[in-house]
Amino acid sequence: MSRYEVRLSGAGGQGMILAGIILAESTLDNDELNVVQTQSYGPESRGGASRAEVVFSKEAIDYPKVIQADLLVALTTEALDKYGDDIKKTAVVIADSDYIDLDYNPGDGVEYYSIPIINTAIEEIGLKLTANMVALGAASHFIPDLSEEEILKTIASRVPAGTEEKNKEAFKAGKKLVSEMKS
Known part of the structure; x- marks a missing residue:
C-alpha cells in the first residue's frame, strides 16, 4: 500500500474519534507501516459532524x-453529506442504514455498503455506545495490513473498564455485517 486514507465520521459523541485512535494505535507494532491519526471535533463535539482520519x-x-x-x-x-464527495473513485463507503436518510449516489466504481451499525450495537450487543466498534469492525474488513488480534488488544486497552468484552463483540459484529454482504 502506498497510501491508504480512512475517514470515520458521525455526530460528536458517537465515538468515532476513539475508533480512529484505536485503528491507528493497533498498527504501532507493525514496523513496515507508518500511520498518522487526526481528528476534528471542536465546536461540534456534541451533535454536529465530527471525524477521525487515519x-x-x-x-x-x-x-x-x-x-x-x-x-x-x-x-x-x-x-x-459533508464528507461523501471527498472520496476516491474506487473508494469504499459504509453508511448506517437506519440513520442515513439521504439519497446518496457514490458514483461508478465506489463500493457502497448500507448496514445497520447503531441498531446492531443496540440489538445484538445491548449497548448503543458500542456503535463505534461496530463501525470499526466493518471498516477493518477493507483496510489492508491490519491485524484483528492487535485491534482487539487495542480496544481492550482503550475502552472504559468493564466494557471491554462488549466492545470486542461489537467489533466482531461489524466485521460480520460486511462479510455477510460480500458473500
Whole structure:
C-alpha cells in the first residue's frame, strides 16, 4: 500500500474519534507501516459532524490529513453529506442504514455498503455506545495490513473498564455485517 486514507465520521459523541485512535494505535507494532491519526471535533463535539482520519502508508507520510478517502464510514446524514464527495473513485463507503436518510449516489466504481451499525450495537450487543466498534469492525474488513488480534488488544486497552468484552463483540459484529454482504 502506498497510501491508504480512512475517514470515520458521525455526530460528536458517537465515538468515532476513539475508533480512529484505536485503528491507528493497533498498527504501532507493525514496523513496515507508518500511520498518522487526526481528528476534528471542536465546536461540534456534541451533535454536529465530527471525524477521525487515519492515514496508513509503507512510505513516509508527508501530509497527515486525508486528501481523498479510500474508505469513508458515516453514521449520520450530516456526516455523509459533508464528507461523501471527498472520496476516491474506487473508494469504499459504509453508511448506517437506519440513520442515513439521504439519497446518496457514490458514483461508478465506489463500493457502497448500507448496514445497520447503531441498531446492531443496540440489538445484538445491548449497548448503543458500542456503535463505534461496530463501525470499526466493518471498516477493518477493507483496510489492508491490519491485524484483528492487535485491534482487539487495542480496544481492550482503550475502552472504559468493564466494557471491554462488549466492545470486542461489537467489533466482531461489524466485521460480520460486511462479510455477510460480500458473500
